[in-house]
Amino acid sequence: MCGIVGYIGSRGAFPILFDGLKKLEYRGYDSAGVAIIEGNEMQLRKSQGNLEVLGEKLKNENFQGRIGLGHTRWATHGKPSDANAHPHLDCRGRLALVHNGIIENFQEIKRKLEEEGHFFSSETDTEVVVHLVEKFFQGDLVKAVRRATKELEGSYAIAVINCESPEQIVAYRHDSPLILGIGDGEFFLASDIPALLPYTRRVLILEDGEMAELNRTNFRVFDSHGVQIQKEIEEIDWDPEMAEKKGFSHYMLKEIHEQPDVLRRLLSDPLQGSGLELPQIASILERLEKINRIFVVACGTAYHSGLIGKALLERTTGIPVEVDMASEFRYRSPLVGEESLVIVVTQSGETADTLAALRYAREKNAQTLGIINVKGSTISREADDVIYIKAGPEIAVASTKAYLNMVAAFYLLALKMGQGNVDQENLKELLRLLRGIPAQLEKVLQKGDKAVREASEYLSRWENAFFVGRGLDFSLALEGALKLKEISYIHAEAYAAGELKHGTLALIEEGIPVVALLTQEKLLEKMISNVQEIRARGGYVLGITQEKLAQRLEGEVDFIMTVPSTEDMLTPLLATVPLQLLSFYTAELRGCPIDQPRNLAKSVTVE
Ligand code: AGP
Secondary structure: OOEEEEEEOOOOHHHHHHHHHHHHHHHOOOEEEEEEEEOOEEEEEEEEOOHHHHHHHOOOOOOOOOEEEEEEEOOOOOOOOOOOOOOEEOOOOOEEEEEEEEEOOHHHHHHHHHHOOOOOOOOOOOHHHHHHHHHHOOOOHHHHHHHHHOOOOEEEEEEEEEOOOOOOEEEEEEOOOOEEEEOOOOEEEEOOHHHOOOOOOEEEEOOOOOEEEEOOOOEEEEOOOOOEEOOOOEEOOOOHHHHOOOOOOOHHHHHHHOHHHHHHHHHHOOOOOOOOOOHHHHHHHHOHHHOOEEEEEEOHHHHHHHHHHHHHHHHHHOOOEEEEEHHHHHHHOOOOOOOEEEEEEEOOOOOHHHHHHHHHHHHOOOEEEEEEOOOOOHHHHHOOEEEEOOOOOOOOOOOOHHHHHHHHHHHHHHHHHOOOOOOHHHHHHHHHHHHHHHHHHHHHHHOOOHHHHHHHHHHOOOOEEEEEEOOHHHHHHHHHHHHHHHHHOOEEEEEEHHHHHHOHHHHOOOOOEEEEEEOOHHHHHHHHHHHHHHHHOOOEEEEEEEHHHHHHHOOOOOEEEEEOOOOHHHOHHHHHHHHHHHHHHHHHHOOOOOOOOOOOOOOOOOO
């Protein structure tokens, strides 16, 4: 939620800030702005709308300043508008500040500051912070920022520049991510790594309570007591190209096409020998006997991966698994204890509810495991153990490759945790098939998407759609429906196919599209009956199945899309691709802004 960037060095700041904001636009895109110190003056430019709007406004400007801040916003307090866009200035226009997060006690602070004579230009929570810095500034920006943060409640990553000390950026992190990029005689800061990649791979991740001061030749980091500390600089192994579109029209399409490679990357170490190696869970395996319940906690797409995880883990380990939406978890007082394993799943590693769920689990002394994409993220640093899903930067708001690798991580986890219970020949065969999935995904993507495009043409004309499936296919149906809603704005609901007749069948009318997941051979007959019920009431069934089952579906569905054949247990890894493409093409036909759907942001750092 909101992306912030900063630059200080010998180059012009504006192109670097603007380029960084482009990489962070997935975090919010309802308004954007920059503040640059030119000579001794603060130049502030901001505007409602996405970066393109700001870029258009600024196309004839010629900024010279070599220090500045930028921000791309996802509104929380105050609607998207020019005035509410960041950066925000103090009363005299000498200080500029950007913020990611929420200041919970801003009303109270604002009232006091107004009484003291400060005047406000926006409805945001953020503006109080810059006025507090103004209030406490007595010649030392580091001290003023530290003093100001003592007044704040909530989550915030902030960065401040000051015309009175134009050789300095001060940044502070509390519960919202902030990363420093260490260049050669220049320094950067950003909410996420992709913004830094074109300039440096040397990064320093601030922890909660830490403050950084960047100047033209050096940087300093202070701990929560204000004591200067030495932190280790990390080398990021993502290459800058990974965060580019590489000739695809959209990040989402590029990310869909990256899936064979990212899956290969995830599987390569665990499956390099003849068995399955997963040293990341050594401590879990040591305590396996003691674990009596597993909780999987996540949001959105990551939650859907957890539903598949549940089915796999219960099947292989025999341990009961509960899957919770992170936003609900801690409020239902779940029976988490020392003998629980709590698995949190998250692409960003920053989702506020997932983080709160992890902290709740840790308070209850549960063992915790993260299935996470972003290295160095808050959740990756707080979980006891982590399986990184190695999907690389995912920029499109709609998650695709991260979902695939989350699901794949659950296969690795379930097979490793359950290897004592699973028949060894069966295990060998599953591992062999798993190794072959990246090549099968390549086939799905290479074979051309004619069928999926045709299905999308049909789907794109409707405002309502259903997704149905049984077992693993039902979990996949939930993800398919979310993807369609998220990027095409078609109202889509997923149902366990056997449930329709308990109410929802009433909604089936002539022609309504129903995407039926028919990949589970063992459940095929039952699914065919459910599909007949739908078709008998006029529903138009778009089926997705394995090649080996296609013949049995002839005449049973209106339209068929196939994926290569495999074991029932592994089909979600393949069938997810036509679902992703179906949403993508449908959204494209409807002219939707696919990478940046309305009202959303990629990284949800507010509860
Ligand atoms: C899916 O396409 C989403 N944009 C969304 O549901 C996402 O999966 C969710 O917000 C969780 O994010 P996380 O994986 O970064 O925790």
